[in-house]
Amino acid sequence: MNKNPLSVNEAIKKLEYYCSYQDRCYKEVIAKLKTLGMFQTAIDHILTHLSENNFLNEERFAKSFARGKHKFKHWGKRRIEQELKFRDISSHNIKTALKEIETDYLTNFYNLAEKKWQTLTDTSLEKKKRRWTDYLLRKGYETHLIFDFLKELST
Template sequence: MEKKSFTFDEIKQKLVNYCVYQDRCHYEVEQKMKEFLLIDEAKEEIMLYLLQENYLNEERFTRSYIRGKFYIKHWGKTKIKIHLKQKQIPEKLINACFDEIDENDYEKTIRKIYDDYYSKQKGLKEYQRKSKTIKYLMSRGFEYEKINGIFE
């Protein structure tokens, strides 16, 4: 595929727009830069500019990612953490940003998903419904200890 050539300033502006459209992490911006033929110095200069002008802010990205995946998609912390690690966000930062999720909201969400899913399991023995529901919650990224803790 032929790569269209842009000037340095055009590329820089494209990357600014990319970051303005929605919060990005370093890794996503680096991937995006691969679409353009840039020498390393140019990449570094753009990266530095995006950081200095606060278009790129890893903590802000991590916080909004956590909020979105929990409050909109209803993912558990385990799944969120796995996806953030794939974007090369440091674990320390991830853990520090989990305070975006209110503990009560987290437990309410587990309870709600549990009740919804459980009520749809028909024609099974009690323990089967329960174990199927727990597996489902775990597949959504909720921690086993958390799920269990709610029903003790």
């Protein structure tokens, strides 16, 4: 906690900047405000201000989160959905966010799956399949995609 607590206006300015350089969810903003030593009534007021002035938008956050994690970390839909739920994002916004990645989803999956398969150097085919499958499951890809691709590799 700060020795000199911030005024509500100072906290608003600080949080406007915090939300403007990266999309944030409510949970992150509330945590930030608590670390600044703000009381619940001030937190409520600041959240209202940030929402009304479009600094804080849950749908925009969910969409950019999904696009970013899929594009840069190559996460699948299940992992993205799980992470958004952890951040208390509504199911409607999660569905909207997952629609953002539909166009590149299968292409990215096949590229990642192929690349990973080529990099594994296990001598046992069963061990290689297991490590490859575990990797893609951790990334959050659906089992039916993984096993369909595995069938293609086997033929």
